[in-house]
Amino acid sequence: MASSCFLRSILFSSPTTTTNIPSRSDPLSAFFPNNLTCPKPSRFSSLSVSSIGRVGECGRKLSEVRSMAMKKRVEIYDTEENLAIDLAKYTADLSDKFCKERGAFTVVVSGGSLIKSLRKLVEEVESIDWSRWHFFWVDERVVPKHHEDSNYKLAYDNFLSKVPIPPGNVYAINDSLSAEAAADDYETCLKHLVNTNVLRVSESTGFPKFDLVLLGMGPDGHVASLFPGHGLCDEKKKWVASITDSPKPPSERITFTFPVINSSAHVALVVCGSGKAEPVQMALNKTGSVPAGSVSAEEELVWFLDKPASSKL
Numbered sequence: 001m002a003s004s005c006f007l008r009s010i011l012f013s014s015p016t017t018t019t020n021i022p023s024r025s026d027p028l029s030a031f032f033p034n035n036l037t038c039p040k041p042s043r044f045s046s047l048s049v050s051s052i053g054r055v056g057e058c059g060r061k062l063s064e065v066r067s068m069a070m071k072k073r074v075e076i077y078d079t080e081e082n083l084a085i086d087l088a089k090y091t092a093d094l095s096d097k098f099c100k101e102r103g104a105f106t107v108v109v110s111g112g113s114l115i116k117s118l119r120k121l122v123e124e125v126e127s128i129d130w131s132r133w134h135f136f137w138v139d140e141r142v143v144p145k146h147h148e149d150s151n152y153k154l155a156y157d158n159f160l161s162k163v164p165i166p167p168g169n170v171y172a173i174n175d176s177l178s179a180e181a182a183a184d185d186y187e188t189c190l191k192h193l194v195n196t197n198v199l200r201v202s203e204s205t206g207f208p209k210f211d212l213v214l215l216g217m218g219p220d221g222h223v224a225s226l227f228p229g230h231g232l233c234d235e236k237k238k239w240v241a242s243i244t245d246s247p248k249p250p251s252e253r254i255t256f257t258f259p260v261i262n263s264s265a266h267v268a269l270v271v272c273g274s275g276k277a278e279p280v281q282m283a284l285n286k287t288g289s290v291p292a293g294s295v296s297a298e299e300e301l302v303w304f305l306d307k308p309a310s311s312k313l
């Protein structure tokens with residue numbers, strides 16, 4: 001797929017093992033993989049993983065400052081269409097890299113408009129090894145899977161139903177549980193996947209290390225279900241937490257915590273629209289404190305912005 005033009009790119013510093021996932025008796029069992037074959041995760045240093053310049057090859061770099069640890073880039077696109085094209089290329093490139101290196105690709109998505117921006121990935125149906133994908137949600141509303149508010153339904157209708165990811169590699173929440181029990185259950189699920197080498201663990205934090213987390217951001221600067229001023233933003237121990245007072249409806253949700261999000265290898269924050277220009281500015285220029293400003297990654301954080309969302313930078 002040809003790479004699209006984007007307006008500007010800003011760089012900041014900043015042996016095969018056959019594994020069996022334990023079978024489960026609850027309704028989640030349909031979403032648990034059976035008889036997975038996953039190569040042992042490989043190690044690589046942050047410096048050896050560079051995708052700088054891969055996205056939007058015809059773009060112009062305004063500045064480049066690299067840190068020894070995480071790389072941080074901001075990509076700004078003239079249109080959401082061009083953003084979606086490069087987001088697909090970015091994801092497809094990482095899928096290729098991780099499938100070759102470790103025989104699996106662990107991908108996490110949020111709800112919201114991000115899912116629509118994944119539409120171009122569906123066009124990569126021939127070139128991606130979907131059988132090695134493992135698909136997770138960074139947050140989920142505690143509603144039945146067929147409910148209009150369900151992030152599972154949103155992703156299923158617009159993405160999962162169009163690509164051949166094995167159903168056993170799609171990790172939806174157990175929608176028959178309370179928020180608290182569903183969060184514990186999802187955390188247990190992640191621990192099984194760590195024990196069976198599907199999921200890596202960060203050597204520096206001990207939290208799970210997803211290959212790619214794709215996040216949207218709300219107009220108040222929230223990411224996942226981590227809202228401004230909410231105590232959950234400071235959670236340091238749990239992998240998955242519940243929230244029953246979400247300011248964005250529905251109020252009951254589960255969410256990955258910051259230590260999990262920030263232990264990921266790659267994080268992409270995908271933000272469009274002028275209504276988000278202010279929190280984008282607060283997060284990137286550090287002119288204020290919003291949860292999105294606390295997002296990092298072990299290897300690379302990329303902000304994908306359209307022009308209106310970047311208008312206050």
Ligand SMILES: O=C(O)[C@H](O)[C@@H](O)[C@H](O)[C@H](O)COP(=O)(O)O
Pocket residue numbers: 110111112113114139140141151215216217218219222223224225248
């Ligand atoms: O389930 C959710 O509510 C989300 O996962 C949430 O974090 C979302 O990604 C942002 O609110 C952005 O949503 P929009 O892009 O639709 O504004």
